[in-house]
Amino acid sequence: MSKLVNIFIFNILIALSCVWQQIKMPATQHRAVLITKTVVSKSLNGNERSVSKILYTSTPSGDQYFVYSIADGSVSEAISYKMVDTKNGLFFIANRLFSNQDETDSLHISFDDRKHMVLVGKTDQYVLFPANYITFKQQVNHQHQVLSLLKLLEDNIGNYPIESLLPLMMVSKPDKFSKQVQQAKIITPRSQSDEITDTWTCIYNYNQAGKIVSVKASSGQEVRFDKTVTYNTGGIAIKVHQNIEDRQITDRKMAFNPQQTGVIKWTDHVLETGQNVQTDLVTTLMRRDIQAVKKANLSQAEVLSLVKQMK
Numbered sequence: 001m002s003k004l005v006n007i008f009i010f011n012i013l014i015a016l017s018c019v020w021q022q023i024k025m026p027a028t029q030h031r032a033v034l035i036t037k038t039v040v041s042k043s044l045n046g047n048e049r050s051v052s053k054i055l056y057t058s059t060p061s062g063d064q065y066f067v068y069s070i071a072d073g074s075v076s077e078a079i080s081y082k083m084v085d086t087k088n089g090l091f092f093i094a095n096r097l098f099s100n101q102d103e104t105d106s107l108h109i110s111f112d113d114r115k116h117m118v119l120v121g122k123t124d125q126y127v128l129f130p131a132n133y134i135t136f137k138q139q140v141n142h143q144h145q146v147l148s149l150l151k152l153l154e155d156n157i158g159n160y161p162i163e164s165l166l167p168l169m170m171v172s173k174p175d176k177f178s179k180q181v182q183q184a185k186i187i188t189p190r191s192q193s194d195e196i197t198d199t200w201t202c203i204y205n206y207n208q209a210g211k212i213v214s215v216k217a218s219s220g221q222e223v224r225f226d227k228t229v230t231y232n233t234g235g236i237a238i239k240v241h242q243n244i245e246d247r248q249i250t251d252r253k254m255a256f257n258p259q260q261t262g263v264i265k266w267t268d269h270v271l272e273t274g275q276n277v278q279t280d281l282v283t284t285l286m287r288r289d290i291q292a293v294k295k296a297n298l299s300q301a302e303v304l305s306l307v308k309q310m311k
Helices: 002-028 132-141 147-151 164-169 298-310
Strands: 030-043 046-058 064-071 075-084 091-094 106-113 117-120 124-128 181-189 197-206 211-220 222-232 234-245 248-254 264-273 275-292
Touching: 030 164, 030 298, 046 075, 046 164, 046 181, 046 298, 064 147, 064 164, 064 275, 064 298, 075 298, 117 132, 117 147, 132 211, 147 164, 197 222, 211 264
Parallel strands: none
Antiparallel strands: 030 046, 030 275, 046 064, 064 075, 075 091, 091 106, 106 117, 117 124, 124 181, 181 197, 197 211, 211 222, 222 234, 234 248, 248 264, 264 275
16 A cells, blocks of 8 residues: 555656646747737828738847848848846847848946946936836846846837837836836937937836836927826826937827737827928737747748748
8 A cells, every 4th residue: 555655646746747847848948929010101192001020039048139020021130139248247239140241239238236227338327216226137237138128228218229129028018117217317319420419317207006107308408208108997008209309200109908918009190390291100019929949049041931830
């Protein structure tokens, strides 16, 4: 009898071990997300519709992401993003792939524990709430999590090489509306000359539940970036007004239910002030998760093959 009990316990332990391995295994696998992007452009010249796809792959730890843009059956652009420790400190690096130019952009990321401040690049300063600062520093400085840094920068007021990652942030599940930043000072160069800059004072406001309700960025006395977030039983509504250099003014409206993930849609009203041209852009992103891929860094042929399998 005792022998049978021992055999039974041994079999149970083996079964539990297999279940544990199945649960833990995804954490060691490379991940992939496919986003289908549809843009409908409406102007006095008529309507146009374009459809493209973006494939995101990442390492198991989230310290490196690869972004592959696919249009007309070919890979039009590929960029890798990663966090790297060097002798000169921590850097966020964006590197264009599949190109003979070997274009690389980088942002130096440093921390001021006394002020709970994150310094991005040479000039930009983000002051975080103390508890959020500790968590953020652990995720970025020690774990090198790319998306944690993107959550801080996703309003994209600064001059950051993050454009290709923004669609992924828009359809990602992490709580992007929670309390994090107290205030920020961001300096951006003018498009006409790097010697002429604008200094933006960014104010963040939260409701009693600790959710973001507004972000305002002012240069001098004029508000040039204004985001408001409204919460109701039907979901979340976001309005963004952006006017950086008076060349292009964009007003965005977006409404969605955070419980219904996978699809997000918004409308941009764009005014090109120099030409007095108005365009409405209706953009839809549809997300599909791929359970696992063998590696994150793919060749063009591997990218196209994987996308084809997802049809």
